[in-house]
Amino acid sequence: MQPFALADFFARYGTEEQCLSALRVLRWPPEVFDGGIPCKKCEVVRPHHLIASRRCYSCQVCGTQVRPTVGTLFERSRVPLLDWFYVLYLTTRLPEAPTAKQIQREIGVSYPTALRMRRRIQANAEEASQLAAQLFQVALPEES
Numbered sequence: 001m002q003p004f005a006l007a008d009f010f011a012r013y014g015t016e017e018q019c020l021s022a023l024r025v026l027r028w029p030p031e032v033f034d035g036g037i038p039c040k041k042c043e044v045v046r047p048h049h050l051i052a053s054r055r056c057y058s059c060q061v062c063g064t065q066v067r068p069t070v071g072t073l074f075e076r077s078r079v080p081l082l083d084w085f086y087v088l089y090l091t092t093r094l095p096e097a098p099t100a101k102q103i104q105r106e107i108g109v110s111y112p113t114a115l116r117m118r119r120r121i122q123a124n125a126e127e128a129s130q131l132a133a134q135l136f137q138v139a140l141p142e143e144s
Contacts, residue, residue: 004136009089013135019081020055023068026134040064055081073124073131079117083107087117088132097122 013019028037036045037057041064048057048066056065069075074084086107090098098106103114121128 004089004092006089009086009136013082013085016055016080016082017050017052019085020050020052020068022085022135023072023074023081024057026131027068037066040066073120073128077117077120079109079113083109084117085135087121088128089136091121091128092132092136 013022024033033048036047038044039046039048039059039062041062042059047060049060050056051058051065054065054067055069056067058065067075069077069081074081077084087098087103090102090106097118100111100115100118103109103117104111107114109117
């Protein structure tokens with residue numbers, strides 16, 4: 001399998017909207033989303049549109065919002081999805097998981113934020129591994 005190069009990463013996930021769209025596709029495949037997704041309030045399958053500033057999709061009829069980040073590593077995080085994706089990418093490329101200090105330097109967040117991200121990835125290692133494999137078509141290195 002061809003390695004996922006850094007240029008490929010930024011071409012595919014270079015913006016917040018591209019990252020959100022990738023999560024949406026993983027959560028609701030195009031054959032589901034294009035026909036609409038079940039609205040929590042209407043309880044009917046309806047089309048939803050993007051609200052990029054909130055990282056969510058809104059029902060076109062009632063305005064109820066659904067977030068593709070719910071139930072993932074990214075839930076309730078203010079860190080941009082692009083930064084999260086980049087840290088997952090680093091995790092797939094480095095022989096060992098990046099340290100909080102490396103994360104801090106790479107994406108320019110505070111040390112407590114980097115530490116929180118690292119701990120969240122470690123606590124949800126299986127989910128992170130599956131997500132990285134789906135996004136980058138590679139397997140994460142095994143933890144020792």
